[in-house]
Amino acid sequence: MRTALFDWLLARKTGGEFILRIEDTDRSRYVPTAVDDLYASLRWLGLDWDEGPDVGGPHAPYVQSERLDLYQAAAAHLIASGNAYECFCTPERLDEMRNRQRELKQPTGYDGRCRSEEGRAEAKREAGADARHVVRFLMPDAGETNVLDLLRGEVSFQNARLDDSVLLKSDGFPTYHLAVAVDDHEMAISHVIRAEEWLPSAPLHKLVFEALGYELPNFVHVSRILGSDRAKLSKRHGAQSVLEYRDQGYLPDAVFNFLGLLGWSLDDKTEVISRDEFVQHFSIERLIKSPAVFDLEKLNWMNGHYLRSLPPEDVTGLLKEWLERPEAAGGLPDQVERPLDFDYTLRLVPLVRERVKLLSEARDMMAFFYLPDGVEPDPTMLLGKAFAGEPRRAADLLSEALVLAEGVEDWTAASLEAAYRALAEQQGVRAGDLFMLIRVATTGRSVAPPLFETMELVGRERCVLRLRLAINLL
RNA sequence: GCCCCCAUCGUCUAGGGGACUAGGACGCCACCCUUUCAAGGUGGAGACAGGGGUUCGAAUCCCCUUGGGGGCACCA
Numbered sequence: 001m002r003t004a005l006f007d008w009l010l011a012r013k014t015g016g017e018f019i020l021r022i023e024d025t026d027r028s029r030y031v032p033t034a035v036d037d038l039y040a041s042l043r044w045l046g047l048d049w050d051e052g053p054d055v056g057g058p059h060a061p062y063v064q065s066e067r068l069d070l071y072q073a074a075a076a077h078l079i080a081s082g083n084a085y086e087c088f089c090t091p092e093r094l095d096e097m098r099n100r101q102r103e104l105k106q107p108t109g110y111d112g113r114c115r116s117e118e119g120r121a122e123a124k125r126e127a128g129a130d131a132r133h134v135v136r137f138l139m140p141d142a143g144e145t146n147v148l149d150l151l152r153g154e155v156s157f158q159n160a161r162l163d164d165s166v167l168l169k170s171d172g173f174p175t176y177h178l179a180v181a182v183d184d185h186e187m188a189i190s191h192v193i194r195a196e197e198w199l200p201s202a203p204l205h206k207l208v209f210e211a212l213g214y215e216l217p218n219f220v221h222v223s224r225i226l227g228s229d230r231a232k233l234s235k236r237h238g239a240q241s242v243l244e245y246r247d248q249g250y251l252p253d254a255v256f257n258f259l260g261l262l263g264w265s266l267d268d269k270t271e272v273i274s275r276d277e278f279v280q281h282f283s284i285e286r287l288i289k290s291p292a293v294f295d296l297e298k299l300n301w302m303n304g305h306y307l308r309s310l311p312p313e314d315v316t317g318l319l320k321e322w323l324e325r326p327e328a329a330g331g332l333p334d335q336v337e338r339p340l341d342f343d344y345t346l347r348l349v350p351l352v353r354e355r356v357k358l359l360s361e362a363r364d365m366m367a368f369f370y371l372p373d374g375v376e377p378d379p380t381m382l383l384g385k386a387f388a389g390e391p392r393r394a395a396d397l398l399s400e401a402l403v404l405a406e407g408v409e410d411w412t413a414a415s416l417e418a419a420y421r422a423l424a425e426q427q428g429v430r431a432g433d434l435f436m437l438i439r440v441a442t443t444g445r446s447v448a449p450p451l452f453e454t455m456e457l458v459g460r461e462r463c464v465l466r467l468r469l470a471i472n473l474l
Numbered sequence: 475g476c477c478c479c480c481a482u483c484g485u486c487u488a489g490g491g492g493a494c495u496a497g498g499a500c501g502c503c504a505c506c507c508u509u510u511c512a513a514g515g516u517g518g519a520g521a522c523a524g525g526g527g528u529u530c531g532a533a534u535c536c537c538c539u540u541g542g543g544g545g546c547a548c549c550a
Contacts, residue, residue, distance in 0.1 A: 161476070162477090269498045271498080290480050293485055298485070450510085
């Protein structure tokens with residue numbers, strides 16, 4: 001997704017087209033839902049495409065499994081021009097060959113048996129009646145191939161070290177190497193931005209393009225993203241799909257910003273960059289060549305930052321959608337009536353947004369605002385450090401607090417604070433201790449937004465009720 | 475085993491011969507603010523992997539070493 005983001009930025013910056021092509025040429029790994037997840041991921045991040053399977057375009061179809069005739073024709077053309085040959089070697093033989101090479105500490109690679117007429121005949125005989133074949137590229141034995149990478153400059157490879165790679169598999173499907181050459185040409189691709197693991201096969205691609213008489217696109221091999229252990233980010237190494245980040249309460253803008261800064265920078269100080277600014281300033285020259293370690297802490301910070309700086313109405317909408325989900329799906333307790341009141345939630349946002357980094361954290365922080373009745377505080381928590389072993393004292397104080405709650409003239413944070421500060425002084429108790437007692441009684445939590453704003457928003461009725469219940473608890 | 479890429483604070487990065495006592499951000503520490511928790515403010519610790527060159531002058535250019543990453547499939 002980070003690579004796609006760079007692709008998208010380049011397209012938007014230069015007025016080009018961002019084309020979505022589905023590369024599904026490996027039937028053994030085909031997962032039907034994968035494409036839907038891909039769409040959902042791109043959409044969530046706001047990476048819209050100009051051409052693709054669902055929106056169509058002048059180069060349809062955009063799904064490789066629907067373009068097989070094109071690849072097969074290209075393969076035939078390569079054979080005819082002497083740039084490729086049929087290979088009848090069985091997978092078993094190739095496995096054995098590789099194992100032997102590894103054992104002997106030799107470079108691995110195809111030995112070229114089927115390059116010759118005799119070799120092919122021998123392989124065919126071994127394979128038996130149901131002999132199937134692949135098409136391999138005939139790699140030159142000498143010379144070197146220089147690939148121009150817009151980020152890294154010229155990278156040169158000795159052809160002798162390069163393998164006769166398979167271009168067309170025995171099931172008639174192309175490998176990536178053939179398919180991209182054909183499609184990049186057919187679809188008039190100008191820039192190929194892909195991760196650096198493709199760099200070693202770039203010379204092959206260049207030679208395939210040339211053998212087919214195609215013009216070469218521009219290549220940019222961006223660095224990888226590493227896990228915190230510096231190994232490649234994978235399912236087992238803390239990698240998550242963007243959909244999982246979405247489900248954990250990250251904001252698309254924050255993830256976009258964070259990803260955009262992983263391998264690219266605007267200048268020496270800017271961290272928070274809007275989508276528009278990214279588009280405006282993106283350039284291949286400022287991409288970074290070295291791999292970047294994915295720092296979840298920074299993503300979390302950035303998410304919190306976006307939560308705090310977005311317009312309150314936007315945050316309210318986000319929050320409301322989240323809280324209204326079923327309890328089992330991360331929403332408020334099911335007893336809370338849906339839909340939530342927008343204006344009430346809007347009033348809570350300033351108090352809550354400073355205290356959460358993820359949308360998913362808001363539920364626990366906010367539930368007591370929505371719960372209709374009591375909050376069932378734990379008695380130990382209620383007494384806290386200040387009143388541990390002194391339940392009578394705590395109960396007395398809460399009773400005084402209850403009287404004030406019932407009697408205070410206007411139910412505002414300011415007058416509540418004045419009343420309770422006076423009470424603390426009169427009772428000879430530290431204000432903070434009294435406030436904590438009331439906080440736990442009215443919210444059920446020892447960590448909550450500032451007490452008096454909180455009480456104002458919880459309302460007199462429920463505060464009175466909750467104070468009463470707390471007293472009974474002691 | 476062979477090939478390729480990369481190398482500045484723990485992490486993301488600025489830097490493309492003199493502006494560098496190497497800047498910013500996350501994280502960390504301290505202080506301030508403070509009714510809890512945050513947020514915010516101020517300050518601090520913290521890096522040019524090593525060795526050779528080139529140059530009047532190297533974080534910046536070249537080479538070697540080391541380290542890290544990737545590739546060597548009828549996967550992409």
